[in-house]
Amino acid sequence: MGRSQADVMATALVAVLACGAAASGAPAAVMTVLGIALFIAPGYLLGQLLVGTRVTGLERAAVITGLALAIPVLGGLLLYAAGVPLHRPGWLGLLAAVTLVGDLALLVRRRAGQVAPYSWPPTWRVPRWQGAVLFAAAVMIAGGGVGLARLGAAIQPRHGFTQLWLLPQRHNAHVLSIGVSNDEGRTTSYRLVLLRNGRVNTTWDLRLAAGQTWQRSVPLGPATVAARLYRLPDLADPYRYVFTGGGAVAGS
Numbered sequence: 001m002g003r004s005q006a007d008v009m010a011t012a013l014v015a016v017l018a019c020g021a022a023a024s025g026a027p028a029a030v031m032t033v034l035g036i037a038l039f040i041a042p043g044y045l046l047g048q049l050l051v052g053t054r055v056t057g058l059e060r061a062a063v064i065t066g067l068a069l070a071i072p073v074l075g076g077l078l079l080y081a082a083g084v085p086l087h088r089p090g091w092l093g094l095l096a097a098v099t100l101v102g103d104l105a106l107l108v109r110r111r112a113g114q115v116a117p118y119s120w121p122p123t124w125r126v127p128r129w130q131g132a133v134l135f136a137a138a139v140m141i142a143g144g145g146v147g148l149a150r151l152g153a154a155i156q157p158r159h160g161f162t163q164l165w166l167l168p169q170r171h172n173a174h175v176l177s178i179g180v181s182n183d184e185g186r187t188t189s190y191r192l193v194l195l196r197n198g199r200v201n202t203t204w205d206l207r208l209a210a211g212q213t214w215q216r217s218v219p220l221g222p223a224t225v226a227a228r229l230y231r232l233p234d235l236a237d238p239y240r241y242v243f244t245g246g247g248a249v250a251g252s
Contacts, residue, residue: 043068
């Protein structure tokens with residue numbers, strides 16, 4: 001297998017290296033480079049098998065790009081139908097398998113004289129104007145992808161929460177800091193009940209805007225101190241609960 005099969009050797013090596021790097025826990029930078037190469041390899045091989053040298057220039061690049069994008073889409077549907085989790089091992093196995101099968105098929109067809117051997121430099125070249133169009137399209141697609149990713153992250157639904165704490169103050173261990181922080185994403189009304197040895201000691205009715213924090217200082221004393229936070233209008237089940245006693249703090 002000489003220079004005429006250099007692309008077969010290169011793509012097979014990419015598949016093997018990608019699998020080996022994933023199994024050995026290679027750094028993210030290495031996996032990124034190998035992942036990009038493994039993403040492109042099946043499209044290139046199928047392009048060689050299906051169209052060969054019948055198309056050139058921008059049309060050839062478009063065919064290879066389309067095939068490279070179609071393989072993960074169709075392969076992902078097959079993995080999902082087969083019940084294979086769509087995690088990195090599944091995608092890696094899919095792309096590596098398609099690459100190695102494509103290598104074998106291309107090698108067989110070249111030896112049978114059905115596909116022209118690989119040559120360098122390539123026998124097809126993209127005219128300058130087509131290259132400029134291709135580059136501009138790549139920039140637009142990349143920019144659109146980044147913008148879409150940022151927009152998706154911005155509008156991703158986020159589950160709100162409320163934080164309740166009851167902690168000894170750093171400068172005075174005999175004084176507790178009790179506080180509530182509203183991260184529900186909207187104005188919320190609460191009732192905060194402070195208990196000492198299981199009996200109600202103090203009650204606060206709070207109305208906090210999104211992102212607002214309420215805090216007070218209360219003496220610790222020898223009693224067990226607990227706090228129950230209710231999210232109004234529900235006064236039956238505590239929304240948050242925390243207690244301190246014997247030097248320990250616990251909550252839920």
